[in-house]
Amino acid sequence: MTLALIFIAVLMLGSAALAMLLRNLIYSALLLIVSWAGVAAFYLWAGAEFVAFAQVLVYVGAISMVVLFAVLLTRQNHSAELPVEPATKARAATAILSAACLGAILAAAILSTSFHHTAAEAPATSVRQIGLELMHRQGAALLIVGVILTVALLGATILAATDPKRKPEDAP
Amino acid sequence: MTTAPDSFLERAPLELRDWAVQLLPGPLQWLAHHLITVVAILAVFGLFFAFTTIAERKLLARLQNRLGPNRTGLPKFSILPWHLKHTLFGLSQPFADAVKALTKEDIVPAAADHFLHFLAPVIVVAFSLMTFAVLPFGREYLPVDLDAALLYFFAAGAATELAIFMAGWSSRNKYSLLAAMRALAQLISYELPLILSVVPVVLVTGTLSTKAIVLSQGYWIFGFLPHWFVFTPWGFAGFIIFLIAALAESNRSPFDLPEAESELVAGHLTEYSGFKYALFFMAEYFGLTALSGLGVTLFLGGWQAPFPFLEFIPSYLWFMMKLIGMIMFFIWVRGTLLRLRIDQLTRLAWQFLVPLALLNVGNAAFWVLTTHWAGPLQLVRWGVSLVIVILPFFFLGRSLSAGYAPRTYRYAP
Amino acid sequence: MLGSGIINGLIVTAKNFVGSYHDPKRMVTVEYPEQRTVLPENYRNFPFLISENATDPMGTLRCVACQICEKECPPQCIIIEKSKDKKPDASGKPQLYPAVFGIDTSVCMSCQICVEVCPFDAIKMDQVFEIAATDRFHDLFLTREKLAKPNSYYHQIHPTEAAEVDGRLNTERKAAEEKAKAAAAAKAAAAAAKSVPVAGVADPGPASPRPATPIQPASAPAAPATSPVPKPQDEPRSSPAGEGGPANPAS
Structure with missing residues (x-):
């Protein structure tokens, strides 16, 4: 394993x-x-x-x-063949700084988590259980996500449907 | 649920497998058990693929008043004193094709990306075969009983278009690259209606497991009418949307834009030859077969017999018969309809199929909420559900085709 | 309604599918090597040489090796060598014959100009189309042995045209015979009368062309003696009679 x-x-x-x-x-x-x-x-x-x-x-x-x-x-424009820009000190400093920031955040997140060192049983969750969990305890979150996604979908459909000029050969 | 008829024919393949497995020593039995399943699927669907190609060619020919391939007979064996004159109606054509594909030279363009060019056919076949793992071919014939089988099916199927993109891009050919772009656009457009058309089934059955979905279609209305989902308003609408989206997902006519011969030579297959080409061809048919099998499972009752008195026929035969019926229908459609243009294709998906599929999800929700209605209320339930299906179709169709009154052909009679 | 066109189309193809099994009118496919259609009479490609007699094709070729066709052939696919000696032709006159007559069918374009220019009706268009061969230099070069086919074969493939040609040839021969007879009679009479004969009628040689019969079309070359006939540029080729066939307005 x-x-x-x-x-x-x-x-x-x-x-x-x-x-x-x-x-x-x-x-x-x-x-x-x-x-x-x-x-x-x-x-x-x-x-x-x-x-x-x-x-x-x-x-x-x-x-x-x-x-x-x-x-x-x-x-x-053939980005594959473009020469790599020379690394300046400012760029190196920015890279190190951002990497350090990210590393610090990640380290803080990892250190603040308390790990159980006991051999945990893999919870045998079925899809049904996940669904019930989503529908009951996380219902509000699921609803919000669902509404956002449906609105996005409807928005895409409406964007696609509003077609200013139509020609006869555009018929679906 | 009816009582499972435990006839000999129904059990025979399983008995054969168990007999073969118990011949082996203990530790190997587990491996052999699964290997036999895999080999059986490969053999059955490999042969099925072979005969689908010949059936497609013959059916397409008949749909166009031609004869189709009818020449290939048995090879002339030197050990036989006589030569079998009969051509077997050309039924050995796929084997001749296979020999041809295997012995052809494999040409890779010099400018091609060799690694991706090689990887693409492998990926496309592997992923299209993976989808077979969750199809219930019969009462006891489900290779892997996953809890999230439907999700697995679509996840495995999604990777095939990625392989088409790899094939198109790595060929270093303008036609191939255009085909790859089209394949991507098509996948983005049709993945959504395909999944949305499946959601109602999940909503009504309350499970993602293909086995449970088939079992929930297993009882009879009035004792003899099959309770398949295609015979409900939401199921029928879902089935039609599923059919259209499945055609598009398997890149078949009228949605075969990624390999449109008249525009793109052979699309992403342009730079493929020999056995790699055959692999793509095989994957296309495997994908079609798998999607047809899913359609049978979700909407046509899976391996269930259509009438109680026909249950003596083994369940896997029922599944295969329905599968063949679906594929025949796809061939029929291919022989009839013209290829769409890319903008028509995406427009059909986003303006027509997605809204209808969304409404159909609502329809299925209504169906679930009114399960307890009985008597005259049952009629009301059917009526409302039918209205939810028909009215949007009618009005959406009218608004979409508004202004497109019968086209006048100035130069054609 | 949206989709009705699709259903109509599906019905059409379904009718095709069912009809193709029982309606022979729908099924136009001819399974060629086993089944063959009857070729239309006017179908013609690659020329062949007519011999009068099937038993002795080389001895009875109509061709007199005048080489007009060789010179006229646009792609230059005909090769003729005249014989050194003369042989009697069908009417008994001694004539030259082609010692070598070859047509390279890999070059021939089946324009049938050779047929149109032949004053002796010796070369006609054939109906063969299965001349595929493995050696394009040897097998596609047809020698006179392969080219010679009896007149009966010509009657078989182009009956109308062959009947017309035969009729014309017969009248020519009869006229020549009568002329010869008349000349002989005149000679005899003259000899008998010891009077001076009229000059120029004594020789009914090969130089006497076919008589200008009414069925002879205007476009047929009338002067075979002038061998390099300049091609008449404005000659109307729309008429099927260009080759000397029947001037049938219906065709």
């Missing part, structure tokens, strides 16, 4: 690191997707299959498409 965790972690972090290092944006995007799939694998390893499938569906299935679309539509 631990071996699998190490493998998943290496896959996740390795692909994420590579995604940052590579100059080819498409490779970076694809590696980012691999990293997301690694997150899903981690959820699966942890026994949360519902979350894992949702992660794959949303990130690998949908958000990856948006990322790839953005990359394909914005990649203009």
